[in-house]
Each structure stands twice: as structure tokens, then as C-alpha cells.
Amino acid sequence: MLLQLLDCLEKSKEISTRRAAILNVENNNKTHLALIKGFLKVKYRLVEEVTKKSLEEAQLAKLYNEIEKRKLHSKLYNARKNVLVSVSDSSRWLKRGNIRPRNEAVFCYIQDRNVFWGADGVCQHCGKSGKTVDHLATRCEKMLGHDYTRRHNEVVRCLHLLLLNRYKFKSSKRIGSHSVQEILDNEYAEIRLDIRIKTDVKIRNNRPDIFVLDKKRNMITLIEKLRKYDLLANELGLIYKCSEEIISYVMNWDGIVTKYHKTYVKRLQIPMNVEAYIQSIVLKKTEDDVKTENTKNILPLILNGTTTEKEPTINTNEELELKEEVEVV
Numbered sequence: 001m002l003l004q005l006l007d008c009l010e011k012s013k014e015i016s017t018r019r020a021a022i023l024n025v026e027n028n029n030k031t032h033l034a035l036i037k038g039f040l041k042v043k044y045r046l047v048e049e050v051t052k053k054s055l056e057e058a059q060l061a062k063l064y065n066e067i068e069k070r071k072l073h074s075k076l077y078n079a080r081k082n083v084l085v086s087v088s089d090s091s092r093w094l095k096r097g098n099i100r101p102r103n104e105a106v107f108c109y110i111q112d113r114n115v116f117w118g119a120d121g122v123c124q125h126c127g128k129s130g131k132t133v134d135h136l137a138t139r140c141e142k143m144l145g146h147d148y149t150r151r152h153n154e155v156v157r158c159l160h161l162l163l164l165n166r167y168k169f170k171s172s173k174r175i176g177s178h179s180v181q182e183i184l185d186n187e188y189a190e191i192r193l194d195i196r197i198k199t200d201v202k203i204r205n206n207r208p209d210i211f212v213l214d215k216k217r218n219m220i221t222l223i224e225k226l227r228k229y230d231l232l233a234n235e236l237g238l239i240y241k242c243s244e245e246i247i248s249y250v251m252n253w254d255g256i257v258t259k260y261h262k263t264y265v266k267r268l269q270i271p272m273n274v275e276a277y278i279q280s281i282v283l284k285k286t287e288d289d290v291k292t293e294n295t296k297n298i299l300p301l302i303l304n305g306t307t308t309e310k311e312p313t314i315n316t317n318e319e320l321e322l323k324e325e326v327e328v329v
Contacts, residue, residue, distance in 0.1 A: 003055060094107075097273075106287055137254070137286050147289045154281050156209050156210065166269070190215070192211040199232070209225070218243065220237060220242055221244075222236075222246045223247050224246065226248070247264050
């Protein structure tokens with residue numbers, strides 16, 4: 001703020017005698033305003049002229065450097081070095097969501113892997129590996145069939161409701177009360193959810209998460225997190241005599257997404273508030289997965305015992321928060 005004020009005075013001192021006088025008094029008295037550029041040069045070790053842009057870059061670099069020195073708070077920010085990871089899109093739930101402060105704290109701890117149970121902690125499900133966030137969230141064999149599937153199904157349910165509204169199957173905007181149906185068909189589209197699709201040629205991978213046949217555009221869309229349905233898409237294109245596309249909507253258990261994720265979000269026409277809600281749901285289900293069996297929905301954290309008990313929501317209405325519902329545009 002002082003730097004911007006100083007720049008403003010210096011730029012206008014030739015056309016404004018009042019501002020020139022103010023600047024002269026500040027320089028004579030050697031006030032904070034007059035010495036701000038020298039102070040910033042020393043503090044941030046700047047070689048070039050101090051400008052707003054160079055100062056912002058130096059402040060950001062210093063902040064990242066301090067974070068990277070901390071073992072407990074550097075996981076997410078170290079992802080900046082990965083050319084495939086988008087830290088900005090991975091934090092959309094924090095910027096666009098409307099989540100309680102307690103939940104925000106827990107989700108940030110999870111993204112940083114900043115949750116611990118002591119050096120002797122052993123997974124209570126498999127009894128083999130150490131009790132870490134990575135193990136409990138995605139690697140435990142005992143949790144694969146139910147906990148991880150439940151997290152996956154919550155994402156599918158959000159996308160399913162979005163498609164139903166788009167193709168005029170229904171006009172409901174409440175995700176909390178939405179129940180999915182395996183097959184839906186009307187004059188606009190046919191939607192199938194997690195069922196095997198029969199083809200003339202036997203194809204092993206024939207069960208995508210979501211199958212959409214857009215009858216108006218004459219296009220088939222397969223929404224699936226894995227890139228293994230190319231043969232199925234080609235075969236369906238021949239059967240229905242239409243074009244086909246595969247959209248790999250992938251979100252990691254900690255909400256981390258790649259730089260390509262934004263493209264898939266645009267192709268699916270997902271509103272940003274809904275995308276933020278989906279990320280918060282993924283983090284909430286991950287939180288549930290890493291809870292210890294004796295804590296009764298209380299997540300032990302390393303810092304100050306922050307707890308969370310309510311589902312995240314992007315709706316500020318208290319009644320809708322209790323119903324765990326959110327509006328989907």
C-alpha cells in the first residue's frame with residue numbers, strides 16, 4: 001500500500017505542486033513512505049527496481065520457500081513442481097465453496113497429509129500397514145470394496161443429477177435427496193449408470209460409470225475415470241452410427257486434479273459451485289475413511305484438536321445444511 005502511494009506521488013509530482021510538496025516533506029523527514037523502497041529491497045533481496053509486480057513475485061517466492069521448509073505443510077505446494085498438477089483447480093473447494101471453518105481446517109490438513117496417529121499406529125482394518133492418510137484413504141485392501149466405492153459413487157451421483165437436469169428428465173436441484181436409476185430414456189437422451197453395455201463384439205471393459213446417448217447431437221459420451229474404454233466407444237459408434245467421446249473426469253482422494261481437469265469440467269458443463277461441492281464431498285468422504293474406529297466421528301488432528309461433524313455444503317441456508325443438500329444449476 002505504501003509502495004503504491006509512493007509511486008502515485010512520484011508519477012504526479014510534475015503536474016501537481018501539492019503532491020510534489022508532500023513528497024518533498026516525506027523525503028526530508030525520512031518517513032516510512034520515503035524509505036519503503038529501500039526497506040523492501042533489503043527484506044526481499046531485490047536487485048532490480050521495486051515495482052508492484054516484482055514485489056508480489058518476491059513475496060510469493062518467499063512464502064513458497066518458507067512452506068517448503070516445513071515437513072508438515074509442504075505436500076500440496078510441492079505439487080507445483082509437477083507439471084501435470086493444477087494447485088489452483090485443486091483448491092477450488094476453498095475458493096468457491098461455502099464450507100464451515102472447521103471443515104476447511106480438516107480438509108486442508110488432509111490435502112497436506114497433516115494427520116497423524118503416533119509412531120506405533122497400525123491400520124485397524126488390515127492390521128498390516130502403518131496408519132497414514134495415504135494408506136487409509138486409498139491403499140487399504142479391506143476398505144476397497146466399500147469406503148472407496150462410496151466416495152466414488154458420491155461423485156457419480158452429482159454428475160448424474162447434473163445430466164438429468166440438462167436432458168430434462170427432472171428439474172430437481174437437491175443432491176441430498178437424489179437417488180440414481182440405472183437406465184433413463186426420453187426424447188432427448190438415454191443415460192445408463194454403471195451397467196454392462198451389450199455389443200456385437202465381445203469387449204472386456206464394457207461397464208463405464210456413465211453412458212450418455214445425446215439424441216439431438218447424435219453423440220455418445222462415456223464418463224469414466226480410467227482410459228480403457230476406447231474399444232467400447234468405437235464399437236458403440238458403429239452400432240448407433242454416431243460420433244463418440246470419452247471424458248476422463250478424475251479427482252484424487254485429496255481433491256488434487258491435473259491441469260487438464262478444467263477442460264473436462266468445461267466439456268461436461270459443470271458449474272464452478274457444483275465442482276467445488278464435488279471436491280468438498282470427496283474430501284469429506286476421505287475424512288470419514290481416515291477416522292479411527294473408536295472416535296465416534298471425531299478426527300484426531302495434530303495441531304489443536306479441530307473436529308468436524310457435519311457434511312460440507314455450498315448452500316448457506318441452515319435448514320439445507322442439516323439436510324446435506326445443495327442446489328445444482
